[in-house]
Every structure is written in structure tokens, then in C-alpha cells.
Amino acid sequence: MRKPLEGVKVIELATFIAAATAGRFLADLGAEVIKIESPKGDPLRYTAPSEGRPLDMYENTTWELENANKTCISLNLKDEKGKEAFFKLLDGADILITNWRVQALERAGLDYDTLKEKYPSLVYAMCTGYGEFGPDKDLPGFDFTAYFARGGYLETLRQKDARPMNVIPGLGDHNVGMNLAAGILAALYQAKTTGRGEKVTTSLFESAIFNMGMMVQAAQYKGIGKTYPIDVREADNPFNTAWLTSDGRYIQTCMPDYNTYYNKFMAAIGREDLVDNENYFPVQNMQAKNLGTEVYDIVTEAMNKKTVLEWKEILTDADIPFSVAQSWEEILEDEQAWANNCFHKMTYDNGNERTLVCLPVNFAEMGKPEYNRGPLIGEHGPEILKSIGYSDEEIEELIDRKVLYVWDDMDNKFK
Ligand SMILES: CC(C)(COP(=O)(O)OP(=O)(O)OC[C@H]1O[C@@H](n2cnc3c(N)ncnc32)[C@H](O)[C@@H]1OP(=O)(O)O)[C@@H](O)C(=O)NCCC(=O)NCCS
Numbered sequence: 578m579r580k581p582l583e584g585v586k587v588i589e590l591a592t593f594i595a596a597a598t599a600g601r602f603l604a605d606l607g608a609e610v611i612k613i614e615s616p617k618g619d620p621l622r623y624t625a626p627s628e629g630r631p632l633d634m635y636e637n638t639t640w641e642l643e644n645a646n647k648t649c650i651s652l653n654l655k656d657e658k659g660k661e662a663f664f665k666l667l668d669g670a671d672i673l674i675t676n677w678r679v680q681a682l683e684r685a686g687l688d689y690d691t692l693k694e695k696y697p698s699l700v701y702a703m704c705t706g707y708g709e710f711g712p713d714k715d716l717p718g719f720d721f722t723a724y725f726a727r728g729g730y731l732e733t734l735r736q737k738d739a740r741p742m743n744v745i746p747g748l749g750d751h752n753v754g755m756n757l758a759a760g761i762l763a764a765l766y767q768a769k770t771t772g773r774g775e776k777v778t779t780s781l782f783e784s785a786i787f788n789m790g791m792m793v794q795a796a797q798y799k800g801i802g803k804t805y806p807i808d809v810r811e812a813d814n815p816f817n818t819a820w821l822t823s824d825g826r827y828i829q830t831c832m833p834d835y836n837t838y839y840n841k842f843m844a845a846i847g848r849e850d851l852v853d854n855e856n857y858f859p860v861q862n863m864q865a866k867n868l869g870t871e872v873y874d875i876v877t878e879a880m881n882k883k884t885v886l887e888w889k890e891i892l893t894d895a896d897i898p899f900s901v902a903q904s905w906e907e908i909l910e911d912e913q914a915w916a917n918n919c920f921h922k923m924t925y926d927n928g929n930e931r932t933l934v935c936l937p938v939n940f941a942e943m944g945k946p947e948y949n950r951g952p953l954i955g956e957h958g959p960e961i962l963k964s965i966g967y968s969d970e971e972i973e974e975l976i977d978r979k980v981l982y983v984w985d986d987m988d989n990k991f992k
Contacts, residue, residue, distance in 0.1 A: 580607025580943050585765065587611065587672040588663075589647065590687070592619045594747050595720070595781065596676035596704040597643040598754020599761060603672070604646035605936055605946040611666060611961055612649045616982035618954040628746065634953065636925045641933050642747075644951030650962070651955030651982035654685060659980045665965050667696060671768065672761055676704040680715055689776045698774045700764040704757055705780040718781050720749030728785020729793065733805035753784040813864070815873040816842060819902060820880035827902040828880065828888055835860040838897065845895035846879035921948045953984040 585608040589600040597612075597619075604610040612619075622640055625632040630639075650666075653659040667673065673692070675682065682688040689701045703709075706718015707727070716723075721744050725731050728749075731741035760777035768774050786793060795802055802813060809818055816832040816839075832838035836859045843851045857863045857872050880888065885901055892899045908914060909932050921933045933948065958981050959972050967975075975981035 578943055582606040582608035586670045588666055588670045590675040593621050594643055594750035595753040596674050598751050599758040600674050601643055602758045602936055610647040612647045614651045616651050638931055640951040646949050648957035649952035650958040653980045656980045672700040674702045698768045698772050700768055700774055701776045702757055702761045703778045707782045708780045709778055720781050723781035724749030724785040727782055729789045735806050737806045737808045753781050756784050810870045810873045815869045822885045824884040826885040828899050830899045845891055918945050955982040956984045958983050
């Protein structure tokens, strides 16, 4: 089956996760994505210990997640010959994805203004930490900082008086990468139909603000809503929270329109006596009398009397929107996730079988993309250079000059 992006060539000059996610998505859709790395490789190759995994270049689940279906060439771009090879690669490319900081791109002569002269139809896609402009445009950014902290997650999504939540890697980055991919695809359409390229940018910070948009906007209405962080008992809508069950699990319910659900929910939790209660219904009465905490306590008491399995049955029967708060281990076994192609089973050369997560966008005609593990450092360098006209002798010379690095069991070298 033909894939939507077959024939599209992407050069990915990117490290870590966010920008690489965009490249991974395009690769799954059939684009040829060539990742360019330094000889030591992307720092993401070495993050296993922070994620509670063994450091192993040959079994690197995070690396697959961000870089499956790509090829890799390791070129020293600070060498003139390396830069020359880079430009030859770019000659045939439709898209360049980068997350280098703008000042590094400028130092290397790879900034947009320089490249657009030479490559007018190129889609130049850039991920920054804090955006292209403003006083902090040059700062290093990661999702822990630019997205979770500055983007408002840490300060608002915590229980009042508690410390900020534990953040985990990749969460913000994946969102940013898919935003970038959306922009790239529109710009690619334009480039293919008009011959005009475009610079597409997003940042960790901007993506976080967009995600937070509803509440950032609502925060202007001072004195009406609550100032976050709030105590969960004091939420404006007490039905949008997580309830502790008798066996120690949390069930999150969501009833954005309190009034639509109030009677149904009260009946489901065994409080038929509170149906149509004028203190708690409609929401305007409950809020005017400031009785949200009472509603919270009533539901808490009820939810605490039954197990998670009992509640699953009751809430499903009552058609109340809910989900059990799952652990990562449970997600790996979730039948619903398997039914929707969320996972791929990979057997590594060492015999280990691991479950890898797939991208969350499905194409009915294309079907599920194949899953080729992420490339080793410089694994495809010689064949990539051959495809753009380099001879065996020229390639050998680049290897000898240490401009081109080709994978050679680095397990011990970088431990
Ligand atoms: C991630 C980040 C903090 C890393 O910062 P950094 O390690 O200081 O790297 P920079 O992006 O500033 O610069 C890249 C450097 O690597 C060099 N480099 C990268 N690949 C190279 C190669 N193949 N050959 C030679 N040099 C290479 C660049 O030339 C540049 O070096 P210089 O500073 O000497 O000019 C930064 O790139 C950033 O903020 N990016 C935007 C946000 C982002 O994507 N964050 C990660 C989210 S997962």
C-alpha cells in the first residue's frame, strides 16, 4: 500500500524528543527521513538511566519511540567536507527539521534567512524552547522547564499546598512535535502546489500556553473563578475530579455540564434522596450557596464504599463519563490500547521482547506502518552518501578524516 508521504525527503538535524517526534511521524507516513548526528550521537541515546532502564545502544526503547523508520548519517558539520555533504543532502530535500538553537544555526550558516535563498521551496521547520522572539529566545529549553514550569503546569495542576507534580520526560515534547508536524504538512502542501517554501516554528513554551489556553483566558475574570492551585475539594465543578474507591484506586469522572449529569450521578452513587435537591442543583444554586465542598464530600463518602470493579459496572451502566487512573504497567496490558494499534511488539537481537508505543494517528487505507528500529549512530552513512553520488573512495576518505562516522560497536566507548 502506498503511503501518503512517499517520495518526500526530510533532513532531520535535531536532538532529543520534540523535533524528532515530527520526523518520526513523517517517517511513519512514508517520508524518507535522514537524521544527522554527531559521532557521539544524540544525547537522547543515553537517557536510559533517568527512565529506569539499562543503558544499551542495542535495546533502546526510547530511541525507537522517537526515531523508528528513520535512517542516520553521522557527519561532522564543523568540517568543511561535512558541511558540503550536508548541503548535497539538502539539495534533494523537501523539509529540514531542526531544534538547534538559533544562535548555533547562525554560527553554522544554517539559519532560515541564509538557506531560503538557496532552497526557496524548502520547508524549514524549527522547534525552539521559548519561541523565536523576545528576551528569552536564546535560552536552552526542555519540556520540564519551558513547557511544564513556564507554561503553567507545575504551578496550577497541583493540590494546594502540595509540591509540584513529578514530571516525566517526553510528555510535553510529543505534543510539541505533533504541533510542528501539523505545520510542516500544511507548508509541504504549499511547497508542492506553488513551489514556495516556508519557515514553520513552534516552541515548548507556546505549545504549553495553547494547551493551557482555556484557563489562561479564564484567569482574567478575577473574583469569579478560583485562583489555582486550588484544593480539589473547592473546584468550581466538583464532578470533574478523581474519587478514591474502597480498594485504594482512583476513578476520574468528567461532567463538564454539571446540570445535565447531577440527577443521574446522584442516583448512580445511591443518593436518590438528593435528586433535585435545591441546595445542590442546579449548579447555580450550589455555587451561590457555596456548597461545592459538600457535594465533593457526599460523593467521596459514597465512592469510598465500593471497589473499583463495582464502580466500573455502576458508572458504565449509568453512562457517566469516567476512567480508572491507570498505572503504566496497566496501560501495557490495556485491551483497548491493543485493539487500537497503540503498541508494537519488538524482539531485539538479544532475544528480549518489548512493547513499543506507536504514533496515535491511524490511516485506514495505509494501515499500520511497519516498525523499523531506530538507526544506530551513522548506520546508513555510506549508503546515504552513495545515493547522492559519492564514490566508495570519497566515502573512505571522509571516514579517514573523521568527517563521516559509521557505527562500530560503541557500547564500551560511551558507557
Ligand atoms: C536542547 C538544547 C537545550 C541543547 O542545547 P545545546 O546542547 O547547547 O545545543 P545547541 O542547540 O545550542 O547547539 C547545537 C550544537 O551542537 C553542534 N552540533 C550538532 N550536531 C553536530 C554535528 N553533526 N556536527 C558538528 N556539530 C554539531 C552545533 O554545531 C552546535 O554547536 P555550537 O554551539 O558549538 O555552535 C537546545 O538545542 C534547545 O534549547 N533546543 C530547542 C528546544 C528543544 O528542542 N529542546 C529539547 C526538547 S526535547
